[in-house]
Amino acid sequence: MGTLSGKLALVTGSNSGIGLGVARELAAQGADIVINSFTDRPEDDQIAHDISNEYNVFARYLKADLQNPDECRALVAEAGNVDILVNNAGIQHVAAIEEFPTDKWNAIIAINLSSAFHTTAAALPGMYARGWGRIINIASAHGLTASPYKSAYVAAKHGVVGLTKTTALETAEVDITCNAICPGYVLTPLVEAQIPDTMAKYEMDRETVVREVLLERQPSKQFATTEQIGQTTVFLCSDAAKQITGTTISIDGGWTAL
Ligand code: NAD
Numbered sequence: 001m002g003t004l005s006g007k008l009a010l011v012t013g014s015n016s017g018i019g020l021g022v023a024r025e026l027a028a029q030g031a032d033i034v035i036n037s038f039t040d041r042p043e044d045d046q047i048a049h050d051i052s053n054e055y056n057v058f059a060r061y062l063k064a065d066l067q068n069p070d071e072c073r074a075l076v077a078e079a080g081n082v083d084i085l086v087n088n089a090g091i092q093h094v095a096a097i098e099e100f101p102t103d104k105w106n107a108i109i110a111i112n113l114s115s116a117f118h119t120t121a122a123a124l125p126g127m128y129a130r131g132w133g134r135i136i137n138i139a140s141a142h143g144l145t146a147s148p149y150k151s152a153y154v155a156a157k158h159g160v161v162g163l164t165k166t167t168a169l170e171t172a173e174v175d176i177t178c179n180a181i182c183p184g185y186v187l188t189p190l191v192e193a194q195i196p197d198t199m200a201k202y203e204m205d206r207e208t209v210v211r212e213v214l215l216e217r218q219p220s221k222q223f224a225t226t227e228q229i230g231q232t233t234v235f236l237c238s239d240a241a242k243q244i245t246g247t248t249i250s251i252d253g254g255w256t257a258l
Contacts, residue, residue: 021226
């Protein structure tokens, strides 16, 4: 029996990267798991199946495109009694503000910020009714600091930190907490996708791009890992973290200390 046995965790955007790492760590503590993405591939069900087998928990995959507010709310309703909500789904686009495509701006705000509002709104009534809930928003170092050419992402992630604080204040008198985890760079498909363009732009090899560009602001010069983010999520669900609410936890190798 793990410390989270009997709890149901919904992790948005969890068929890959950080979300999958978080889902696995929660399952390792006995939580039942809902995996989500917008895709409809056999691999998605397989991911849930593998988690179920490996950790002996109930796990399933639910498709929902979190760009759509109705699908965000329907996902929570379909998931069941969500005790742990991890708002993780996110995308990136890099361009100067004057060239930033409006559709990319809208998609990033919808997926990275508004989806967390809709899932939280849909999950809170059940958490209040059961008197317990943990909401963990996966923000970013870009929720606390900015970088050029990432206007939508930085705006959305700062918004997530604001939403986290407001959710925490509204739930403060109940055993419901809401916190944001702010990772620096983690080597996931989202970051991997930025490497080829950066190599071409600066005429650098991969190793130089990783050290000089991606990890330039990460003093440890190491990527954070999905396991570290998952284990921090587990900590935020523990009794030791009962009084931790409305705050941010950086996992960024010292980036925000600069
Ligand atoms: P990833 O690309 O591996 O995963 C993103 C997940 O979001 C995938 O499961 C994808 O299917 C899902 N997703 C995308 N659009 C969706 C939509 N419309 N509906 C439902 N799901 C959708 O990326 P990642 O690096 O694991 O990123 C996960 C989160 O962590 C994001 O919010 C990202 O901003 C944040 N983050 C990542 C890093 C990093 O360095 N990788 C750093 C800080 C914060």
